[in-house]
Amino acid sequence: MTCCCSRNGRLACGLISGFALVITGVIILCVGNKLVKDVVKKEALLVNGTMAFDNWIGTSNDFYEQFFVFTVVNYLEVTNEQATPYLRQMGPYTYRIKYLPKTNVTFDDNILSYTQFNEATFIPELSQGTEDDIITTLNLAAVIAPVILHGKVPNALISIFFKALNIQLFQNRTVRELLWGYEDKILKHFHVSDPTIGLFYPYNGTTNGGMSIYTGEKDINNVGMIYKWAEKTSVPYWNDTYCDMINGTEATSFPPFVKKHQTLYFFSSDICRSIFAKYHSMKYIRKIRAFSFVVPEEAMAAAQNYPNNYCYCKSHEAFLKNCTKAGVLDISPCKGLPIYMSLPHFLFADEEYRRDVYGMNPNFEEHKTHLDVEPVSGITISYAKRLQINLRLQPFPDITLLNLSKDILFPMVWLNETATINEEDAKKINDSMNIPLSIITFLEFILMILGVLIILLSLFCYMVFPGHKDQTPLL
Incomplete structure (x- = not known):
């Protein structure tokens, strides 16, 4: 020894x-x-008794949505001289978005289905202004009437009606009316089924359309992945197998053990398509390490530069810049209205969009969309979803009011929806993992x-x- x-x-x-x-x-x-x-x-399985399910079913986290609206400073010059519109940003007007308790929750062979209702409440102390602030903006009904009445009412008759009632291209509306809706005399006159119009009308009391997601019991790599939205396994808007895919999660969580090299896919009903984010940086939120993923420039790039986007181009009209220019998505096939989505202030978009209006000042840090994901659990602990709604302002034959020199995409409002995990849930993640x-x-x-x-x-x-x-x- x-x-x-x-x-x-x-x-x-x-x-x-x-x-x-x-x-x-x-x-x-x-x-x-x-x-x-x-x-x-x-614990990542979406079944009764797990941390992921308790976090998913709970309603302890509130989401905040800030709206920045654009008012037209030189509306008379635009109307009379077809001058370039000068826009001034107002806001934010902040709302607490409370997702009401999930209803109709059912389990069926690795599939979790549910419905969730929405509710928004104005928060004056987090806003710069009130819901009664007056905004000079496009006359929404005047711009969309030729689109929704196409084939039903001749343009010449629409023009006569506009003249008889002295309809103007621009109107003054309160923030509340612009966002949440008002009854419009144009739509009422033409007996449109619902004469109320607003950029986010209807919202309160509406649902997410009904969602079915995988619980992860059969494959943990599928946990949270969307199986159906609005009772469909794909969207019906783009007439293409690839673009119609409902790919990814709801963005509130992802399968566990997220790596920096991954591309995270999620579905957004706001833009009627799946989109993706790529790793940008690492940060700490409430003492939790998180990987920050950002929606990159190529997600909404022109088809020439990013061929996967070719099928989001629905028309070959010369105006549809989305087919040839970067940074804008035509969602009219989804909404039935001439609405185009972009990042705020046309971030990542072609310069031509910013030249058509004055007042656009894109800033990456302020206008990017990002998800901050805790890599072990895959839970999104913070995020900021930023989108800009643009209305297509276009000439129409035989409508004097819309006798315009060119098509432009007119920025109406951009939103910043944010949420951060609360202290209690952050402690659960820290203590358990x-x-x-x-x-x-x-x-x-x-x-x-x-x-x-x-x-x-x-x-x-x-x-x-x-x-x-x-x-x-x-x-």
Whole structure:
């Protein structure tokens, strides 16, 4: 038996102890990480009793939506001289978006289905202005009437009606009316089924259309992925298998163990399509490490530069700049109205859109859409969804009011929807996943470093301090 008191024994003991610590660290690395990952996979399932389901079913997080509206400063010059519109941004007008408790929640063979109603409440203390602020903006009904009445009422008759009632191209409306709706005399005169019009009408009391998502029980990599929206497995707007795909999650969470190189896909009913985000940076939110993913320029790039977007071009009319220019999506096939979506202030869009109006000042940090995802659980702990609604202002034959020199996309409002995980839910994530994983990582690191140091120190002492020769005692 080797004695640790001798020189060789001390070396042997040091090496054995060092290697034992290193091996123990490796074992903790393998076994500990596997245990944590098994717990994460279990808790990430959208089934009764898991952390993911409790977070999903709860309504503790409120979302805030800021609206920045554009008022037309030189509306008389635009009307009389066809001058370039000068727009001034007003706001924000902030609303708390409370997602009411999910209803009709059912489970059926790895599929979770539900319905959720929406409700918005104005928050004066977080706003710059009131809902009664007056905005000079396009006459919404006058612009869309030729579109929704096409084939039913001749343009000449529409023009006569506009003249008889002295309908103007621009109108003054309150913020409340512009956003949430008002009864319009044009639509009422032509017996449109619902004469109320507004950029976000209707909203309160509406639903998400009904959603079905995967629970992840059969495949954890599918957890949260959308199976159906509005009872359909694909959207009916683009007449193309690729563009009609409902691809990804609702963006509130993703399958666990998110990597920086991944592309995160999510579906947005606001733009009637799936879209994606790519890794941008790392940040800490409420002491939680998060990967920040940003919707990149190519997501809404021109088809020439990003061929995957070719099928979002629905018409070959010369005006449809979305077919040839970057940064704008024509969602009229989805909404039935001449609405085009972009990022705020035409961020990432072709310069031509910004030249058609004055007042656009795109800024990446202020106008980007991003998702901040906790990489272990896949939960989105913070996000900002930013979109701009633009109305197509175009000439129509035989309508004097719309005797315009050119087509333009007219910015109406941009929204900034944000949410951040609350302290209670952040603590749950830290306590159940991040802290145990950090302890395991710290322990394995310390053991392996300590083991290596003991090995190196033993070898150093053996070579530097030769010690005394062993002596045989006299009898």
